[in-house]
Amino acid sequence: MTITLNHAILGHYLLCPVCGTQAVAAEDAQLNPSNLHCTTCGTEHFAIDNILCLFPNGVHHKTLWQHQLGTMQAQGAAGLAQLQEAASRHDLTSTSRQRIADLFHALKHSQTNVLSLLTRAGLEPIQEPGLQQMELGDLAEYYDLILRDWAWGQAPNGYYPSGENRAALERLLPLLPAELASPASMLVLGAGAGRLSWDLHVELDSQCTIAFDSNPLLLLVADHLIRDQQPLNFSETRMFPQVNQPITHYWDLTPPEDPSNKRHAWFPLAGDVWSAPFKPASFDLIITPWFIDVTGGDVRDLIGTIQRLLKPGGLWINSGPLLFTRHLPLQLKYQNTEILEFLDFCGFDLLNERLDSIAHLASPIEVRARIEQVWSFCARAPNHLESAISTTTNPPAWLVMHHLIIPQQTFYPSQQHPLIDTIVQLVDGNNSINSISAAVAPYIPDDISAKDAVATILGQMVLKAGSL
Ligand SMILES: C[S@@+](CC[C@H](N)C(=O)[O-])C[C@H]1O[C@@H](n2cnc3c(N)ncnc32)[C@H](O)[C@@H]1O
Incomplete structure (x- = not known):
């Protein structure tokens, strides 16, 4: 596959998700969007900004995203029109009118900024009639993760995270064996808005970290803040009034400090874990934060993918709840004990495990909080797979x-x-x-x-x- 990658380092880990041909790592520092087709199978891949997107349906995935963006824009405009109509009523007090106006401005602000981030990256909102029947999901589904990662509880000026982000990092670090120093390669599956992948990248002094996700908005936010070091401003709205709390807030999303220039070895990458575009035995460390229950697939298959991608003796850290998606068949909604059995069947060695109950997505302007059970473990892949599998x-x-x-x-x-x-x-x-x-x-x-x-x-x- 001739893909001229945006960095020689990243090229070493990738392959075409359609035919499995290895990518060519070029010394070229720039991603060349016109050179993203696989010469073996002919699939056209694409990029948004400097983020490479490697999906099994190639450039057609861009159309799906653009359709999702078009739907989001249309729904957003309809919501704003409703608020405008509500504000035009004559039977409102000025206080009510002000509340509606505040909501209108905050929602418009977030819609404008999200749309501008995505369109500047090359995604145009469209409405594809052929895709109307498909349930493609909402691009802004994980909007609160952006605020949690980069705004709520921001430490005054240090890169070290505070609040939930800091707690997530501190939950994971003690799980790692002491001898793990500066992993050569780390993959974060379902990296979301990127904060944990960045904090681990810095804390572990990783030589190459890939933050992998299927959501373009989250990846673009992470890229903008981490690699471009550009601030963003997003709003938050709370639909349920709470006493002595604002219903809107405008947050500055601040780029993390990077005195050691670590961002040049941190890479966002878009793709689908079920066609993970990585060469086998590539990673020293794979992290799945709040991920194994939301992929819509069988955790056993995910373990297969992780085992394929880890180097012999590589480490897998999982952390998150077991809140499997609604549509997943019951037999695939595994308990932790079943997942530990699967690990054992595959010859993984369980090194550490812990259970925490935490307040999740606790916004500073929200008095309620979700308490979630977070199960975390670190397991080591076998050095010799065949001899590690029990035959009995x-x-x-x-x-x-x-x-x-x-x-x-x-x-x-x-x-x-x-x-x-x-x-x-x-x-x-x-x-x-x-x-x-x-x-x-x-x-x-x-x-x-x-x-x-x-x-x-x-x-x-x-x-x-x-x-x-
Ligand atoms: C619950 S969120 C967790 C995000 C992040 N790890 C965190 O803790 O904030 C799950 C993430 O997995 C991503 N995701 C879900 N299914 C995926 C798939 N099949 N391939 C890649 N990413 C996926 C979503 O886009 C989302 O960012």
């Missing part, structure tokens, strides 16, 4: 963790079927349930999950062989 678990580790290689063995299916025969043949000591599923997917009807089919067929054969 029941069910076998490879049947639960679909990325693990299935040891060569002979299965005797109870019925003959070309699909079953193919699956049995693929159990050759080189394949996992994931790779077999990818191989047979073209022969399975679209409405059936290839992975479910393969796991069910192999599970039945394991049962028949008497190992379950």
